[in-house]
Structures are given as C-alpha cells and as structure tokens.
Amino acid sequence: MNFSVFQMDIVPGDPEANRQLLTEWIDRDVEENSPDTIVIPEMWTTAYTLPELEDIADQDGEPTISFLKDLATKHHVNIVGGSIANKKEGGIYNTAVVINREGELVYQYDKAHLVPMLNEHHYLTGGEKPAEVFELDGVKFGLIICYDLRFPELIRPLALEGAQVLCVVAEWPAARRKHWRSLQIARAIENQMYVVSSNRIGEYDGQEFSGNSMVVDPWGDVLAEGSNSQEETLSLRLDLEKVKKVRHDVPIFDSRVPEIYKKDRGV
Numbered sequence: 001m002n003f004s005v006f007q008m009d010i011v012p013g014d015p016e017a018n019r020q021l022l023t024e025w026i027d028r029d030v031e032e033n034s035p036d037t038i039v040i041p042e043m044w045t046t047a048y049t050l051p052e053l054e055d056i057a058d059q060d061g062e063p064t065i066s067f068l069k070d071l072a073t074k075h076h077v078n079i080v081g082g083s084i085a086n087k088k089e090g091g092i093y094n095t096a097v098v099i100n101r102e103g104e105l106v107y108q109y110d111k112a113h114l115v116p117m118l119n120e121h122h123y124l125t126g127g128e129k130p131a132e133v134f135e136l137d138g139v140k141f142g143l144i145i146c147y148d149l150r151f152p153e154l155i156r157p158l159a160l161e162g163a164q165v166l167c168v169v170a171e172w173p174a175a176r177r178k179h180w181r182s183l184q185i186a187r188a189i190e191n192q193m194y195v196v197s198s199n200r201i202g203e204y205d206g207q208e209f210s211g212n213s214m215v216v217d218p219w220g221d222v223l224a225e226g227s228n229s230q231e232e233t234l235s236l237r238l239d240l241e242k243v244k245k246v247r248h249d250v251p252i253f254d255s256r257v258p259e260i261y262k263k264d265r266g267v
C-alpha cells in the first residue's frame with residue numbers, strides 16, 4: 001500500500017482556507033505519488049483555536065465529511081482524514097474520520113484522552129468509546145489522536161485484533177519532541193505494527209509544533225521522517241508482509257499471559 005503523509009501547517013480558525021489548501025495538496029500529490037492512502041493531521045480545519053470552536057466547529061462532522069468524501073471519490077484514494085472539531089450530542093469532540101476510496105465513511109473515533117496541559121477539558125468532551133480496528137483495501141488499521149499515544153492500553157487491543165498499521169494524527173508540540181519520537185517507536189516495537197503519523201508544523205498561540213511526522217516499521221526502524229519546520233509529504237510504500245514476519249520471528253502474542261494482567265484493577 002502506497003502512503004502519502006501530509007505534514008501541514010494550518011491556518012488558525014479558518015476551515016474554508018484549510019479545506020482549499022488540502023484540495024490543492026491532494027490534487028498535486030495524487031499526480032506525483034499515486035497514493036492508496038493519505039494521512040493528514042489532527043484538527044486540521046481549525047488548529048487548536050479552542051475558545052473559537054463553539055463558532056467554527058463542524059456540526060455532526062459536516063461540512064468536512066462530505067468534503068473528504070468528494071475528494072476520496074474524485075481521486076479514488078483512501079483518506080485517513082485527521083481529526084476535526086465536531087459539535088454533537090451537546091459537546092464539542094475531537095473526532096477522527098476515515099473515508100475509503102469509494103467515498104464511504106468507514107470509521108470515526110472521538111479522542112478519548114483530553115490534554116490537561118492545554119486545558120482541553122474546558123472546551124472539549126472526551127470520547128467514551130474505545131478505538132476500533134477498521135479496514136482499507138483489506139489492510140487492518142488502528143487510528144488514535146495525539147495525546148492518546150501516551151496510553152498503550154488504548155492501543156494494545158488494536159494489535160490483538162490484528163491491526164497492521166497504527167495511524168497517529170497530531171498537533172504535538174516541539175517542546176516534547178523526544179516523547180513524540182520515542183513513543184511512536186515504542187508503540188511500533190511493542191505491538192509489532194507500522195506506525196504512520198501526521199503531525200503539523202508551524203506555530204499557534206506561542207506554541208511551536210514539532211513536525212517529525214514518521215513512518216516506523218514493525219521492527220522499530222524509522223523508514224521516513226518529516227523535518228521540524230517544513231511542509232512536506234512523506235511518500236512511501238509499506239510492505240505489510242513485514243508485520244507477519246516480525247510477529248513470527250519474535251512471537252510476543254503467543255507469549256502473553258493474560259491471566260496475570262490485572263483486568264480487575266482496570267488495567
């Protein structure tokens with residue numbers, strides 16, 4: 001499967017401008033790289049303009065979901081559509097959306113872990129459902145959002161259910177770049193799957209973002225990595241057989257002892 005990861009800057013508080021930028025980017029990328037699957041960052045329509053979200057968030061995913069469906073159909077490409085600020089059920093959620101190349105919405109996930117360092121709980125409602133496995137072109141995926149990366153307990157069930165690729169969409173700050181890079185490599189090694197991440201670059205409200213979007217293979221090798229400060233596309237073909245090989249060579253899933261993992265303590 002050919003991946004294109006967009007490492008974007010985001011125009012704060014202007015969804016229409018960002019949708020226009022994405023349209024141009026996808027037009028270019030499809031021409032140059034013929035991707036099967038495109039991955040874009042967290043909150044790419046608005047950036048982290050938390051106090052403004054009440055006015056500019058989507059309502060039940062619209063208009064962004066329809067916009068992505070049109071792009072996916074036009075280019076016959078899968079879009080792991082980053083996440084959007086999304087008003088629904090009386091709250092504003094940070095919702096990740098995935099559209100397949102037929103233009104169908106195949107998966108939605110509301111970010112479960114809200115970030116205390118950003119006072120997210122003052123503005124956003126956390127999702128209450130676990131992340132689930134979904135398929136694109138027969139490949140099994142998981143998808144999490146930024147801070148979720150710090151919670152291996154959210155991700156492990158995805159690996160147990162056969163996920164081969166974990167996508168991470170993010171607006172991870174430069175101040176914690178070491179954590180961003182190390183945690184992706186750790187998640188790839190411990191779950192023996194690819195980690196494909198799209199992180200924004202640029203600045204907002206005094207915060208600089210890390211970039212360093214990554215493609216890490218199931219052995220923990222970094223196959224591609226974005227710079228700290230440039231908009232760019234990581235374009236790469238992933239060999240899914242590698243997941244099978246690593247799981248065969250170091251068979252951790254056969255070595256697990258679930259009886260001693262303390263489910264009754266909420267672990």
Ligand SMILES: O=C(O)CCC(=O)C(=O)O
Nearest residue numbers: 115146147171172173176
């Ligand atoms: O966990 C971190 O250090 C960054 C998390 C974050 O910025 C986010 O989830 O948006």
